[in-house]
Amino acid sequence: MRQQVKVKKLNDKAILPTYGSPYSAGADLYACMDENVTIHPGETVMIKTGLAMEIPEGFAGLIYARSGLATKKGLAPANKVGVIDADYRGEIMVPLYNHSQSEVMVEHGERIAQMVITPFLTAEYFLVDELDETERGEGGFGSTGMK
Numbered sequence: 001m002r003q004q005v006k007v008k009k010l011n012d013k014a015i016l017p018t019y020g021s022p023y024s025a026g027a028d029l030y031a032c033m034d035e036n037v038t039i040h041p042g043e044t045v046m047i048k049t050g051l052a053m054e055i056p057e058g059f060a061g062l063i064y065a066r067s068g069l070a071t072k073k074g075l076a077p078a079n080k081v082g083v084i085d086a087d088y089r090g091e092i093m094v095p096l097y098n099h100s101q102s103e104v105m106v107e108h109g110e111r112i113a114q115m116v117i118t119p120f121l122t123a124e125y126f127l128v129d130e131l132d133e134t135e136r137g138e139g140g141f142g143s144t145g146m147k
Contacts, residue, residue, distance in 0.1 A: 003117055006054035010091050013108065014050025017115060026064055026114030029094060033108045039098040044078040047112050049092045055117065057086050062116045063094060069112065074100025077113055084115070 007016060017027035031037075032050030039045045055061050063082030070076040078097035094113045098104050106112065 003056060003059065005056065005117060008052045008054075009050060010052055011048075011050030015109060016051070024114075026116045028066065028111040029063070029092065029113045029115055031106050031108055031110045031112045033106070036108070037106045039075065039096060039104050039106060041098050041101050041103070044095050044097045045106075047094045047096050047106060049094070049112075051092050052089055053084070053092060054089070055084060055086045058119055059086060059117055060084060060120050061092075062118055063092075063113050064116065066111055066114050070099075073104045074098055074102075075104055075106070075112075082113075 011032050014032045015030035017029055019027050029049050029051075031047050033048065037045055037047065053061065061082075061084035063077055063084065065076035075096045075098055078095040082094065084092060092115075096106065096112060
């Protein structure tokens with residue numbers, strides 16, 4: 001299934017998101033910078049993409065780490081998963097955190113994260129006095145694997 005997403009270039013050097021293969025769930029996002037940026041160990045740097053998007057109503061853009069960048073260079077989004085709401089029209093930026101013990105350089109045009117456009121449900125929360133019983137009950141944090 002294809003969903004059209006309007007994209008506006010905020011910088012002439014910006015690169016539109018691309019998919020690595022026909023079956024990729026996430027589209028790669030690219031760094032859009034005038035000069036390379038060095039991210040020190042334990043540091044977070046906001047990396048611009050030079051793009052703004054009009055994500056359709058009922059959908060969200062979820063920003064995830066790229067597995068290669070995270071495992072080979074130690075860079076991943078600081079917020080773990082970024083959420084771009086359908087009404088946001090500002091520049092898409094990725095806060096990259098350096099998990100490694102070395103400085104890592106990010107260059108213009110480098111793939112920095114991946115974005116999945118996904119539908120979502122808006123819940124209506126309401127207060128009750130009791131919840132339905134389940135076999136699991138209140139067990140959490142690994143309780144389902146214990147006997």
